[in-house]
Amino acid sequence: METTLQPPKKIIIDTDPGIDDAMAIFVALRSPEVEVIGLTTIYGNVCTTLATRNALHLLEVAGRTDIPVAEGSHVTITKGTKLRRADFVHGADGLGNQNFPPPEGKPIEQSAAAFLVQKANLYPGKVTVVALGPLTNIALAIQLDPAFAKNIGQIVVLGGAFAVNGSVNPAAETNIFGDPDAADIVFTSGADVLAVGINVTHQVVLTDTDRDKLAQSGGKFAHYLCKILDVYFSYHHDSYCMRGVYLHDPTALLAAVNPSLITYTEGIVRVQTIGITRGLTLFYNKQKRFAEVTEWSDKPSVKVAVTVDAPSVLKLVMERLTNS
Numbered sequence: 001m002e003t004t005l006q007p008p009k010k011i012i013i014d015t016d017p018g019i020d021d022a023m024a025i026f027v028a029l030r031s032p033e034v035e036v037i038g039l040t041t042i043y044g045n046v047c048t049t050l051a052t053r054n055a056l057h058l059l060e061v062a063g064r065t066d067i068p069v070a071e072g073s074h075v076t077i078t079k080g081t082k083l084r085r086a087d088f089v090h091g092a093d094g095l096g097n098q099n100f101p102p103p104e105g106k107p108i109e110q111s112a113a114a115f116l117v118q119k120a121n122l123y124p125g126k127v128t129v130v131a132l133g134p135l136t137n138i139a140l141a142i143q144l145d146p147a148f149a150k151n152i153g154q155i156v157v158l159g160g161a162f163a164v165n166g167s168v169n170p171a172a173e174t175n176i177f178g179d180p181d182a183a184d185i186v187f188t189s190g191a192d193v194l195a196v197g198i199n200v201t202h203q204v205v206l207t208d209t210d211r212d213k214l215a216q217s218g219g220k221f222a223h224y225l226c227k228i229l230d231v232y233f234s235y236h237h238d239s240y241c242m243r244g245v246y247l248h249d250p251t252a253l254l255a256a257v258n259p260s261l262i263t264y265t266e267g268i269v270r271v272q273t274i275g276i277t278r279g280l281t282l283f284y285n286k287q288k289r290f291a292e293v294t295e296w297s298d299k300p301s302v303k304v305a306v307t308v309d310a311p312s313v314l315k316l317v318m319e320r321l322t323n324s
């Protein structure tokens with residue numbers, strides 16, 4: 001990756017750790033191009049309380065307890081409490097059923113949404129949010145501060161299934177399905193949004209051979225991740241018949257670190273919030289001018305990732321985790 005003389009990009013990772021979240025957080029902490037100024041937590045792979053616990057735990061493993069953790073919402077933007085968990089993907093504890101001891105640290109008093117608003121105001125245009133779970137906290141920040149969408153530098157969303165099947169069901173990708181109303185608020189907010197969907201992240205696979213290399217590397221993060229990766233490998237084997245795992249979260253993180261790893265197109269994204277296609281992300285490429293006003297008319301455009309340099313992403317993940 002090119003070295004630049006610019007100061008590192010400030011990023012906040014909104015996360016539901018999560019095995020691939022743990023990978024993304026570790027890669028971020030080993031990326032000189034970015035400075036992680038906080039983690040905010042959200043339900044998704046686990047409940048929000050467990051996500052906070054895991055975020056604090058991962059920072060303790062990394063020796064980075066200087067980074068604040070702000071706890072996010074326990075309910076969806078419409079106050080929904082029937083949240084879908086994914087213990088079959090990440091283990092009941094979210095980190096491969098390893099029964100790690102509880103963290104010593106505590107989250108800060110501020111809520112995730114308040115933290116996001118404060119940092120966006122403090123460094124206008126300079127903060128990138130990498131959103132790795134359902135988008136409730138980001139939507140709450142938009143509602144809390146009408147200037148948030150303009151003040152935040154970029155929101156990189158790991159989510160959506162653009163012109164491919166979903167991961168929860170044929171229509172919906174997991175994170176968008178987690179809070180479709182929040183996702184629609186974020187996509188139509190006018191912020192600089194880059195969506196990295198599973199149409200892209202499914203191209204980036206860590207194989208069992210790569211896992212063996214991580215195990216043999218002696219890197220601290222690599223060693224930790226090899227302990228928790230088993231559950232994630234089993235899930236991919238059972239669900240997709242593959243001997244490898246998709247690197248969803250690390251791919252989105254690296255797209256934020258180095259945008260030249262992906263290509264994207266621009267258009268308007270709306271999210272279906274009801275019915276059997278709840279959580280569907282529908283991209284309008286603006287090629288046709290419709291005769292009638294539609295639900296996409298006059299909405300701001302967002303960026304949607306189309307291709308990824310998968311070998312480079314995998315190489316960076318491996319390098320940064322083995323040199324840790």
Ligand SMILES: O=c1[nH]cnc2c1ncn2[C@@H]1O[C@H](CO)[C@@H](O)[C@H]1O
Pocket residue numbers: 018020021045085086089132167168173174175198248249
């Ligand atoms: O089948 C699934 N159910 C729940 N979560 C999943 C599933 N497959 C992947 N992920 C998780 O959802 C995010 C990307 O869509 C990733 O965080 C991934 O670990």
